[in-house]
Amino acid sequence: MNKGSSDRMKVGIIMGGISSEKEVSLESGRNIYSKIDKKKYDPTSIFMDSDGSLWEIPVKLLMRNSTGDIEMDLEDEAKRIPYEELKRRVDIVYIALHGKYGEDGCLQGVLELLNLPYTGSGVLGSALGMDKYTSRRILAMNGIGVPKTVAVSAGEWENGRETILKSIEEEVGLPCVIKPTREGCSTAVKKVVSMEGIPLALSGVFEFDTVALAEEFVEGTEITCGVIGNDSPVALTPSETIPTDDMLSLEDKFLYGQGENKTPARVSDDILERIQKVAVKTFEALGLKVYARIDMFLRGNSEVVVLETNSLPGMTPSTVLFHQAAASGITQAGLIDRIIQLSFEAHSKKRGPL
Ligand SMILES: Nc1ncnc2c1ncn2[C@@H]1O[C@H](COP(=O)(O)OP(=O)(O)O)[C@@H](O)[C@H]1O
Ligand SMILES: [Mg+2]
Numbered sequence: 520m521n522k523g524s525s526d527r528m529k530v531g532i533i534m535g536g537i538s539s540e541k542e543v544s545l546e547s548g549r550n551i552y553s554k555i556d557k558k559k560y561d562p563t564s565i566f567m568d569s570d571g572s573l574w575e576i577p578v579k580l581l582m583r584n585s586t587g588d589i590e591m592d593l594e595d596e597a598k599r600i601p602y603e604e605l606k607r608r609v610d611i612v613y614i615a616l617h618g619k620y621g622e623d624g625c626l627q628g629v630l631e632l633l634n635l636p637y638t639g640s641g642v643l644g645s646a647l648g649m650d651k652y653t654s655r656r657i658l659a660m661n662g663i664g665v666p667k668t669v670a671v672s673a674g675e676w677e678n679g680r681e682t683i684l685k686s687i688e689e690e691v692g693l694p695c696v697i698k699p700t701r702e703g704c705s706t707a708v709k710k711v712v713s714m715e716g717i718p719l720a721l722s723g724v725f726e727f728d729t730v731a732l733a734e735e736f737v738e739g740t741e742i743t744c745g746v747i748g749n750d751s752p753v754a755l756t757p758s759e760t761i762p763t764d765d766m767l768s769l770e771d772k773f774l775y776g777q778g779e780n781k782t783p784a785r786v787s788d789d790i791l792e793r794i795q796k797v798a799v800k801t802f803e804a805l806g807l808k809v810y811a812r813i814d815m816f817l818r819g820n821s822e823v824v825v826l827e828t829n830s831l832p833g834m835t836p837s838t839v840l841f842h843q844a845a846a847s848g849i850t851q852a853g854l855i856d857r858i859i860q861l862s863f864e865a866h867s868k869k870r871g872p873l
Contacts, residue, residue, distance in 0.1 A: 527557075527558070527559060527560055527561040528559065528560050528561065528610045528611065528859075529560075529561050529563065529608065529609045529610045529611075530555065530560045530561065530562045530563070530609060530610070530611055530612075530613050530859065531562075531563050531565045531605060531608065531609035531611070531612045531613065532548050532551050532552055532555075532562055532563065532564055532565060532612075532613040532615050533548070533565045533566075533567055533573065533612055533613070533614055533615060533616055533621075533626070534547065534548025534549070534564070534565070534566060534567070534615040534616060535548070535566045535567045535568065535586045535589065535616070536567045536571075536616040536617075536618070536619075536620060536621045537567070537569055537570075537571055537619060537620045537621075538616070538617060538618030538619040538620060538621060538622075538703070539618060539619070539702060539703065539704055539706045539727070540616075540617035540618035540703045540704045541569075541586045541616075541617075541618075542585060542586060543617055543704065543833055543835065544586075544615055544616050544617050544618075544621070545585070545586050545589075546833075546835040546836075547615045547617065547833055547834035547835055547838075548564065548581075548615035549564070549581050549582070550834055550835055550836050550851070551613060551615050551834055551855055552564050552581060554851040554852050554855055555613075555852065555855050555856075556852045556855070556856055559856065560859070562613075563575055563608065563609060564576050564577075564578070564580075564581045565600065565612075566580070566581075566586075566589055566593070566597065567616065567621070568590055568593060569586075569590065571620065572599065573599070573600045573601075573602065573605070574593050574597040574598065574599055574600065575597060575598045575600050575608075576589065576593075576596070576597045577596060577597070579596070580592060580593075580596055580597060602629060602633065603633065605630075605633060605635055606633050606634065606635050609635070610636070611635070611636045611637065611638065611859060611862065611863065612630055612635060612636070612637040612638070613637075613638045613855075613858075613859065614626060614627075614637055614638050614639055614831055615831075615834060616831065617703055617704075617829075617831055617832075617833065618649075618702065618703045618704070619649075619701065619702075621831065622645060622648070622649055622703070622829075622830055622831040623645055623646055623648075623649035623650075623701060624641075624642040624643065624644075624645040624646035624649070627639075627640070627641060627642045627645050627872075627873070628642050628872070631872040631873070636862060636863060636866035637862065637866075638809060638858050638859060638862040639808065639809050639810065639811075639830055639831050639858070639862065640806070640807045640808045640809065640811065640830040640831075640873070641806070641808055641865075641869075641872055641873025642872050642873065643806055644805055644806040644807045644808055644830060644873075645830050645831075647805045647806065648805055648807060648811065648828045648829070648830035649701045649830065650700055650701050651668075651698070651700050651701070651732055651827055652668065652670045652700045652730065652732055654805055654827075654828060655668055655825075657804055657805060658801060658804055658805075658825055660804075661800065661804040663797060663800060663801055663804065663825055664797075664822060664823055664824040664825065665824060665825055666696075666734040666735045666737055666824060666826065667690060667691050667692075667734060667735040668691070668732050668733070668734040668735075669683075669686055669687050669690050669691055669732070669733045669734075670700070670730055670731070670732055671683050671687075671721060671730070671731045671732070671733060672729060672730050672731075673725045673729045673730070673731075674729075676721055676725070676731075680718070684714060684717060687714075687717060687733045688714060691733050691734060691735050692735060693711070693712060693713065693714070693736075694710055694711060694712045694736040695710075695711055695717075695733050695734060695735060695736055696708065696709065696710050696711070696732075696733075696734050696735075696736050697709050697711055697717065697720035697721060697723075697724060697731060697732070697733050698724065698731065698732050698734070699724045699727045699728035699730075699731060699732075700728050700730040700731070700732055701728055701730075702727050702728060703829070706727055707720075707723045707724045707726065707727050709723065710736060717733070721733075737816040737818060737824055737826070738818065739816040739817050739818035739819065739822075739824070740759055740760075740784070740786075740816065740817045740820075741759070741760040741762065741814070741815075741816055741826075742757050742758065742759055742760070742784055742794055742814075742815045742816065742817050742823075743757070743758050743760065743780070743812055743813070743814045743815070743839055744756075744757040744758070744794055744795060744798040744812070744813050744815065744843070745798075745810065745811070745812050745813075745832070745839075745840045745843045745844065746798050746799055746801075746802040746807070746810065746811055746812075746813060747809070747810045747854075747857060747858075747861065748809075748861065749808055749809065749861055749864055749865050749868075752799050752802050752803065752807075753799070754794075754795035754796075754798045754799050755840075755843035755844060755846065755847055756782055756783045756791075756843045756846035756847060757782075757783060757784045757791055757794045757795060757798070757843070758780045758781060758782040758783070758784055758839050758842060758843055759780065759781045759782075759783075759784030759785060759786070760779070760780055761779045761780070761781060780839045780842060782839070782842040782843055782845075782846050783846060784817075786817065786820070790817065790820070790821070793823060794815065794817065794823055797813075797815065797823045797825065798813040798815070801813050801825050801828060802828075805828060807828065807830055808861075808862075808865045808873060809858055809861045809862050809865060810832070810840075810857075810858055810861070811828055811829060811830050811832065812828070812829045812832035812839075812840055813825060813828050813829075814826045814827050814828070814829065834855075836851075840854070841854065
């Protein structure tokens with residue numbers, strides 16, 4: 520262990536990054552920095568800039584309004600850390616990144632090569648969790664309900680628009696939702712009510728990913744449920760998302776962060792238990808580790824449909840995961856501590872990459 524002036528464990532919290540979710544990541548990172556138990560852990564804030572370089576940043580930079588504000592002063596006020604040096608400076612990396620390159624197995628792969636433990640799922644679990652199409656195919660194989668989905672690659676769309684429109688109409692129907700396979704924060708997610716709306720929605724997606732999904736619009740209650748653990752994962756208390764009117768507006772983007780959460784979701788105990796079972800089964804089917812948040816819909820008050828998984832869910836102060844943990848008597852510091860301990864456990868048992 521890297522023991523400096525104290526015998527606390529050194530935790531490098533990486534935040535910011537290259538994805539469309541970098542601002543949320545900054546909020547997650549600084550919340551983890553402020554809530555982590557300082558008697559047990561010695562945290563360092565590490566900012567990933569938009570080129571993917573790492574910088575150790577002082578608290579005054581950590582408190583800036585945006586990642587752009589931080590980037591402006593990195594040269595003058597921060598210390599650049601080459602990746603190879605991470606191992607000498609920290610005992611574990613707390614990944615507070617979300618989205619591309621942080622949540623999808625890329626950074627996890629680099630940390631595996633450095634032989635450095637990190638929080639959350641491994642390379643494959645992260646990559647599967649991020650890919651809405653591949654994960655759905657695996658979940659369906661495991662008997663877990665998922666939305667009817669047609670995947671459309673940018674190349675296929677260019678070469679045969681009519682065939683694709685026909686398969687969306689026949690296999691998915693209207694209204695449908697068009698979205699990128701691997702994004703977050705509702706980036707380029709659109710509800711489409713007429714076939715004429717599809718080309719524009721698809722071209723919006725292709726700015727972010729090479730594969731778009733056209734999926735059935737699921738009518739029901741949106742539910743989200745955290746899961747923690749490794750070999751015997753357990754579900755936290757499921758929450759319900761209460762949408763604002765805008766969320767269901769026609770041919771519109773779903774706004775990130777719109778809607779309120781209620782924990783526990785207002786459904787019977789039987790249904791709560793069913794939701795928890797599906798959440799745990801999803802976690803296991805995708806090989807997720809340590810913690811994740813599974814987003815679902817409850818359709819017709821009985822059918823659970825998994826919409827997507829988040830292998831590095833938001834850790835901002837007011838995030839739903841903390842409400843769910845609180846319902847089980849776990850504080851923010853307590854959840855962060857469990858995540859670190861479970862991550863050490865996962866890395867100590869692995870043979871090869873996690
Ligand atoms: N098929 C769908 N049916 C109904 N609502 C959807 C559907 N897909 C997405 N939404 C709404 O849009 C939001 C964002 O979509 P999601 O697939 O979770 O993308 P992201 O990964 O960007 O969060 C969801 O939380 C939900 O409110
Ligand atoms: Mg989502």
